[in-house]
Amino acid sequence: MDYSKVKVLIITGFGLNCEKETAAAFSSCGATPEQIHLNDILNGGRSLDEFHILAFIGGFSFGDHLGAGTIFANRIKFRMRDELQKFVASGKLVIGICNGFQTLSRLGLVPALDGHFFEQQAALAHNDSGLFRDDWVYLKANPDSPCVFTKGIDLIRMPIRHGEGKFVAREKEIARIEEKNLVALRYANSDGSVATEFPANPNGSINSIAAICDESGRIFGLMPHPEAFLSPFNDPDWTKKKSEDRLPADGEGKIVFRNAVKFAAKNLF
Amino acid sequence: MEYRIEISPLPEWKDARAEKIKNQIRNFLKLDIADVKTRDVYTMSAGISQAQAETAAREIANPVLQKGIVGETRFNESNACDWLVRVGFRQGVTDNVGRSAHEAIGDIVGRKLRDDEYVFSSVEYMLSDAWLDRKKVEHIAKDLLANELIENVSIFSKADLLKNPIPLELPIVRESGGGNVKEIDLEVSDGELLDISKKGILALTLEEMKAIQDYFRRAEGRENFKLGKKPTDVELEVLAQTWSEHCKHKIFSAEIDYEDEKGNIENIKSCFDTYIKKSTREISKKIDWLVSVFHDNAGVISFNDKLDLVYKVETHNSPSALDPYGGAMTGIVGVNRDPMGTGLGANLLINVWGYCLGSPFTDEKDVPEGLFHPRRLRDNIHRGVIDGGNQSGIPYGAGWEYFDERYLGKPLVYCGTVGLLPRKIGKNKGFEKSIKPGDLIVMSGGRIGKDGIHGATFSSEELHKDSPNQAVQIGDPITQKKMGDFIYEARDKSLYRFVTDNGAGGLSSSIGEMCTYSGGCRMDLKKAPLKYAGLDPWEILVSEAQERMSFAVPPENIEEFKKLAESRDVEVTVLGEFTDTGKFHMLYGEKTVALLDIEFMHDGLPQLKLKAKWVPPKHKDPAFKGRNIKDDVVSLLGRLNICSNEFKSRQYDHEVKGLSVIKPFAGICRDVTSDATVTMAEPLGKEGIILSYGILPRYSDIDTYHMMASIIDLCIRRIIAVGGKPEHIAGLDNFCWPDPVKSEKTPDGEYKLAQLVRANKALYDYTKAFGVPCISGKDSMKNDSTRGGRKISIPPTVLFSAISRMDDVSKAVTLDVKRPGDSVYVIGQTRKELGGSEYFAMMGAVGCHVPVVDASLAMVTYKAVSEITQNNLASSLHTPAIGGLAGAFAKKAMAGRLGLEIDIDKIPCESGMSPEEILFSESNSRFVMTIKPENEKSVEKILKGLSFAKIGFVISKQELILNSVVACSQASISMTEMIKSYKSTLDGI
Numbered sequence A: 001m002d003y004s005k006v007k008v009l010i011i012t013g014f015g016l017n018c019e020k021e022t023a024a025a026f027s028s029c030g031a032t033p034e035q036i037h038l039n040d041i042l043n044g045g046r047s048l049d050e051f052h053i054l055a056f057i058g059g060f061s062f063g064d065h066l067g068a069g070t071i072f073a074n075r076i077k078f079r080m081r082d083e084l085q086k087f088v089a090s091g092k093l094v095i096g097i098c099n100g101f102q103t104l105s106r107l108g109l110v111p112a113l114d115g116h117f118f119e120q121q122a123a124l125a126h127n128d129s130g131l132f133r134d135d136w137v138y139l140k141a142n143p144d145s146p147c148v149f150t151k152g153i154d155l156i157r158m159p160i161r162h163g164e165g166k167f168v169a170r171e172k173e174i175a176r177i178e179e180k181n182l183v184a185l186r187y188a189n190s191d192g193s194v195a196t197e198f199p200a201n202p203n204g205s206i207n208s209i210a211a212i213c214d215e216s217g218r219i220f221g222l223m224p225h226p227e228a229f230l231s232p233f234n235d236p237d238w239t240k241k242k243s244e245d246r247l248p249a250d251g252e253g254k255i256v257f258r259n260a261v262k263f264a265a266k267n268l269f
Numbered sequence B: 001m002e003y004r005i006e007i008s009p010l011p012e013w014k015d016a017r018a019e020k021i022k023n024q025i026r027n028f029l030k031l032d033i034a035d036v037k038t039r040d041v042y043t044m045s046a047g048i049s050q051a052q053a054e055t056a057a058r059e060i061a062n063p064v065l066q067k068g069i070v071g072e073t074r075f076n077e078s079n080a081c082d083w084l085v086r087v088g089f090r091q092g093v094t095d096n097v098g099r100s101a102h103e104a105i106g107d108i109v110g111r112k113l114r115d116d117e118y119v120f121s122s123v124e125y126m127l128s129d130a131w132l133d134r135k136k137v138e139h140i141a142k143d144l145l146a147n148e149l150i151e152n153v154s155i156f157s158k159a160d161l162l163k164n165p166i167p168l169e170l171p172i173v174r175e176s177g178g179g180n181v182k183e184i185d186l187e188v189s190d191g192e193l194l195d196i197s198k199k200g201i202l203a204l205t206l207e208e209m210k211a212i213q214d215y216f217r218r219a220e221g222r223e224n225f226k227l228g229k230k231p232t233d234v235e236l237e238v239l240a241q242t243w244s245e246h247c248k249h250k251i252f253s254a255e256i257d258y259e260d261e262k263g264n265i266e267n268i269k270s271c272f273d274t275y276i277k278k279s280t281r282e283i284s285k286k287i288d289w290l291v292s293v294f295h296d297n298a299g300v301i302s303f304n305d306k307l308d309l310v311y312k313v314e315t316h317n318s319p320s321a322l323d324p325y326g327g328a329m330t331g332i333v334g335v336n337r338d339p340m341g342t343g344l345g346a347n348l349l350i351n352v353w354g355y356c357l358g359s360p361f362t363d364e365k366d367v368p369e370g371l372f373h374p375r376r377l378r379d380n381i382h383r384g385v386i387d388g389g390n391q392s393g394i395p396y397g398a399g400w401e402y403f404d405e406r407y408l409g410k411p412l413v414y415c416g417t418v419g420l421l422p423r424k425i426g427k428n429k430g431f432e433k434s435i436k437p438g439d440l441i442v443m444s445g446g447r448i449g450k451d452g453i454h455g456a457t458f459s460s461e462e463l464h465k466d467s468p469n470q471a472v473q474i475g476d477p478i479t480q481k482k483m484g485d486f487i488y489e490a491r492d493k494s495l496y497r498f499v500t501d502n503g504a505g506g507l508s509s510s511i512g513e514m515c516t517y518s519g520g521c522r523m524d525l526k527k528a529p530l531k532y533a534g535l536d537p538w539e540i541l542v543s544e545a546q547e548r549m550s551f552a553v554p555p556e557n558i559e560e561f562k563k564l565a566e567s568r569d570v571e572v573t574v575l576g577e578f579t580d581t582g583k584f585h586m587l588y589g590e591k592t593v594a595l596l597d598i599e600f601m602h603d604g605l606p607q608l609k610l611k612a613k614w615v616p617p618k619h620k621d622p623a624f625k626g627r628n629i630k631d632d633v634v635s636l637l638g639r640l641n642i643c644s645n646e647f648k649s650r651q652y653d654h655e656v657k658g659l660s661v662i663k664p665f666a667g668i669c670r671d672v673t674s675d676a677t678v679t680m681a682e683p684l685g686k687e688g689i690i691l692s693y694g695i696l697p698r699y700s701d702i703d704t705y706h707m708m709a710s711i712i713d714l715c716i717r718r719i720i721a722v723g724g725k726p727e728h729i730a731g732l733d734n735f736c737w738p739d740p741v742k743s744e745k746t747p748d749g750e751y752k753l754a755q756l757v758r759a760n761k762a763l764y765d766y767t768k769a770f771g772v773p774c775i776s777g778k779d780s781m782k783n784d785s786t787r788g789g790r791k792i793s794i795p796p797t798v799l800f801s802a803i804s805r806m807d808d809v810s811k812a813v814t815l816d817v818k819r820p821g822d823s824v825y826v827i828g829q830t831r832k833e834l835g836g837s838e839y840f841a842m843m844g845a846v847g848c849h850v851p852v853v854d855a856s857l858a859m860v861t862y863k864a865v866s867e868i869t870q871n872n873l874a875s876s877l878h879t880p881a882i883g884g885l886a887g888a889f890a891k892k893a894m895a896g897r898l899g900l901e902i903d904i905d906k907i908p909c910e911s912g913m914s915p916e917e918i919l920f921s922e923s924n925s926r927f928v929m930t931i932k933p934e935n936e937k938s939v940e941k942i943l944k945g946l947s948f949a950k951i952g953f954v955i956s957k958q959e960l961i962l963n964s965v966v967a968c969s970q971a972s973i974s975m976t977e978m979i980k981s982y983k984s985t986l987d988g989i
Helices: A019-028 A038-042 A070-089 A099-107 A171-179 A238-243 A254-267 B016-029 B050-060 B096-109 B134-145 B158-163 B190-199 B206-218 B233-242 B271-284 B317-322 B324-340 B374-392 B477-492 B506-518 B537-542 B555-567 B598-603 B629-637 B697-701 B704-721 B749-770 B838-842 B855-870 B884-896 B915-920 B933-943 B975-984
Strands: A007-012 A032-037 A053-056 A093-097 A123-125 A133-141 A155-162 A166-168 A183-188 A209-213 A219-222 B002-009 B035-045 B066-070 B083-089 B118-128 B151-157 B255-259 B265-268 B290-292 B299-302 B307-315 B347-357 B396-403 B412-422 B440-445 B498-501 B521-524 B548-553 B572-578 B583-588 B591-597 B609-613 B660-662 B677-680 B688-694 B729-736 B774-780 B784-787 B790-793 B797-806 B823-827 B876-878 B899-903 B927-931 B948-955 B959-964 B969-974
Touching: A007 A019, A007 A038, A019 A032, A019 A053, A019 A254, A032 A038, A038 A070, A053 A099, A053 A254, A070 A099, A070 B050, A070 B096, A093 A099, A093 A254, A099 A123, A099 A219, A133 A209, A166 A209, A183 A219, B002 B050, B016 B035, B016 B134, B016 B374, B035 B083, B035 B096, B050 B066, B050 B096, B083 B134, B096 B118, B096 B477, B118 B134, B134 B151, B151 B158, B190 B206, B233 B506, B233 B537, B233 B583, B233 B591, B233 B598, B255 B749, B271 B290, B271 B749, B271 B774, B299 B729, B299 B774, B307 B324, B307 B729, B307 B774, B307 B797, B317 B324, B317 B374, B317 B412, B324 B347, B324 B374, B324 B412, B324 B477, B324 B498, B347 B374, B347 B688, B347 B797, B374 B412, B374 B477, B396 B677, B396 B688, B412 B729, B412 B797, B440 B477, B440 B506, B440 B555, B477 B555, B498 B506, B506 B521, B506 B537, B506 B548, B506 B572, B506 B583, B506 B598, B537 B583, B537 B591, B548 B555, B548 B572, B555 B572, B583 B598, B591 B598, B609 B749, B629 B838, B629 B884, B629 B915, B629 B959, B629 B969, B629 B975, B688 B704, B697 B704, B704 B729, B704 B749, B704 B797, B704 B855, B704 B927, B729 B749, B749 B855, B823 B855, B823 B933, B838 B884, B838 B915, B855 B927, B855 B933, B876 B884, B884 B899, B884 B915, B884 B927, B884 B959, B884 B975, B915 B959, B927 B933, B933 B948, B959 B975, B969 B975
Parallel strands: A007 A032, A007 A053, A053 A093, A093 A219, B255 B609, B347 B396, B521 B583, B729 B774, B899 B959
Antiparallel strands: A123 A166, A133 A155, A133 A183, A183 A209, A209 A219, B002 B035, B002 B066, B035 B118, B083 B118, B083 B151, B255 B265, B290 B299, B299 B307, B307 B412, B347 B412, B440 B548, B440 B572, B498 B548, B521 B572, B583 B591, B660 B677, B677 B688, B688 B797, B729 B797, B784 B790, B823 B927, B823 B948, B876 B927, B899 B948, B959 B969
16 A cells, blocks of 8 residues: 555644654655644645645643643644644544643643543643653553554554653543543553553653554554654664564554554545 | 643542642751642733633643642631742743643634733642741742742742732733943053953953953954944854863863873873874774764764664753753753754754763762752752753663762763765765855744843853853753754755854854855844843854854745745844855944954964873772672662663653664663664664763773773673674764863862873874764863862763764663573673772772773674674673673673572683682673574684683572682572662662
């Protein structure tokens, strides 16, 4: 199948910084990513209509000032809400990684219970430690989740790098998120059991939630960074795996992007 | 209208910031406080309505976590805290959060806020406990919550809060006027000349002041521009800045008479030329990968067909001593601009950091008056570089700390950045830059304020009580990131011919340098964008306000350049043009305020003439008998200079960009420091970059010659240890010295200068012998502090940093042992060299036999070891450093969480060494390797002729076993004990 017709918009600027590896993630799966400055979209030079997948990438938009994702989300909400709403309504895909997830939650694109887009129902709060943390974590996928991006994943490893990644919502919303299987990934121990303690659950997230999606499964937000594990040599254990002759050809994070590109190619043309 | 927007955490969630403050009050101030709450406050003066302000409060607050209101949550008897501390910025201090809020509120109200509408950020801390009184609250406020140099503190008691609302604070700079120029009469006595230098913080010597006096006596053509014979303050400031130690490296360029221990006198024309440059020049004849060295902002070496590598390491010591957070942040964000301003602009790839500090456990009473306790200093330095690096999206590739009580007076803050420079940009070579007369002078980035005025001259002075507070700048990584993104777009469109950063000395320095390319410049300082009114022309010229770059833009490109900048929210301003008149010509409006001959600016500085005398210090090796190896190994692992600093390090991003291959921490639990790091140059790439460093200040106590030799060797063998090769390695030298100029304050100046000469001699000898050219370097020469009648000088400290190309990252090796049954080898000779070792330091001794380096033998070893890694024969590899073989065995075992059984008697060593000497000597050029038994033959064949031995096995038992039949000694140390000692010292600190 020709995946190159799958066009991916990677929004850049204002302190975002994972554009290059996110572009590499999509292009290594055959899609055609473009990195475009938010201003070029706000000024009408480029349009969301041209694309099938929208990526809100990692970084520090506006330095996380006023709370991670706040200023970036507000800029989008006040200046291009209609366009984004149309994009979502047309069945296209959205992924938000780290700062992108924070932005999605501030925009209310996930979990968007009852289809209430642009109404914030969950948040990423400061880590319980009060500190930024860079580490590798295991993630257990929820097999019952409608999430398009995590299909076929059981246990996966990715790096986390954030100071505001503690997933929280009020009890009522948490219950409904669980009930509808909107939790896509949970922090786990190396044996696949759900991690409740630091550092395996690095931020104190409720129910160890690392990633959620909307009810359609097409909008996906996650704190860990699949785009930072494209190469097998990113694996913190790769030298051990190499000495035991069990080093795979690909990094584990690629599957998230491959799932998205495959879905888009199949359903959006 | 004036508003206060208050954002408070909802009570149902944990207030992580308040928890952190509570812990810090306990840990730093040793006070237990019952309750801490915090909230953010934005005060503003803007033309918006009450309803708009309310929308803003609602939209800024995260509705799940916070509540946002306009005004103040008033207290009553039941909810009032005992004390409220408000911390906001002083007037004119960079308020990054306030600036972001300014933009955010603009988005919400639907129009961009104007420059004369203001938003300021502040934090309110609400403290409650019965024992609190105003004095104790002041202590918490001033010694923890705020740095009064840059922040304002207001304290309110419960009674105040119940009675009156909290006054609205708007620290608007209300200056007017500015634009004043003074003439300075230099036809005065010598004493008065020195007075002018001192009062103006010019840091110029009498000889230099006289050279300036003489220049103005003979300067011609000034009357054509309505200038008199007397220099203006602008001219004097430009010269002081251009001639500062910081910019001109006067001590490294000085003529030195060096007397050795035998009384032989050698005349050295300049340490920089005679040793550093000469070695690189000689090596350059034999290699083809040096691209650009010493003259640009950073050194450049080739990487592959498409890319060159750029690397620079800087220090930012004095500002970090005064404002550790802002100073250190400026350190990292500032050094980022070096690669960004090298050639036509390099993309930023990897950061490095390292700090020399007093122990965080220093007794309060040993901290010099007016200086921060090293624990608070360390905390804020880390935080500054963490925020600066993380927000810029640059992973770190090497990070370290070194502790010694002699850094109490002045911390050393090293920050560095590796960049990737495209070999070709349009029709031009990436590393080449040029300027033609007629090109426009353009400045981009942040605006100019009084920040950082006199940074260059001030850093050339020792710290004293009245050090100026404007010497501190606060970096803003986001403004810089936006500017960087813009620069790369402009670069790829070939819109400019030249780019450089505005660092020390500000525009004076950048334009002063740039105009040598065209042969002159004419610039109107009145056009420079200011943060606030009231600046005089000299202040505009030398301000070190951050996040600025200077460009030479051909006039035909200026419209496109400006348009691109505008579309990226980056401010650019045309300030003038480059000329070929030979003059550095500054105007303020119509009026000429400086007219200097470029030649005099750059070559008029009289050379310093100094004396150095080497008298080898006399230390004795301590006698040690009856020590317990097990106890020694365990305590050694917990020593500050060996133990894990993972707690702080994990707060730095090292995975962003997705390029990390060998990470700063290795092993199955990712918790043991790697020898070096390996980073891919591009996502999914095969080629990599190896970074390593060496720093051993304690060796300087015996001989700086061997200190330098050892750190160069350490850097190279660390590269070999992760699978690198001894070819294609470049070095960076960063010297930090105590004042080495003999004076009343520094009676031992001749000795300290001799230490400098000896370090340089070794630098020449060993970089040449190893074929590792220095491509860039820096020096910081006045690292002394005199306070409360006590002088503290740092030990002579050199950081040597190395960078190397790796053809194939799949050949990389880590230090963790991989499986039980693997054989353990030691490669290299162990000698009785415990002088300056951590083992002796643990006994409170220095010792006399400092490790030396046999470069030619080392080179043969490195070639052999790299042949082993290239053939995938090593399961694990590590090179001993501080802590010797004992430390190395322990780290390898801990990293693999497997035991080792070692036969000390088999370790190749000098005759007559005791097990302790063998285990704790820090001899150079050695490795500890584990291999699969089936690879023994191939490995031994490669190592033939070298000093090596198979000395034991990896075992599944969780123990490090160290046996010597000869000495009837046996030690067995459990994994748990080792890990506890290694990890607990700085855990949570």
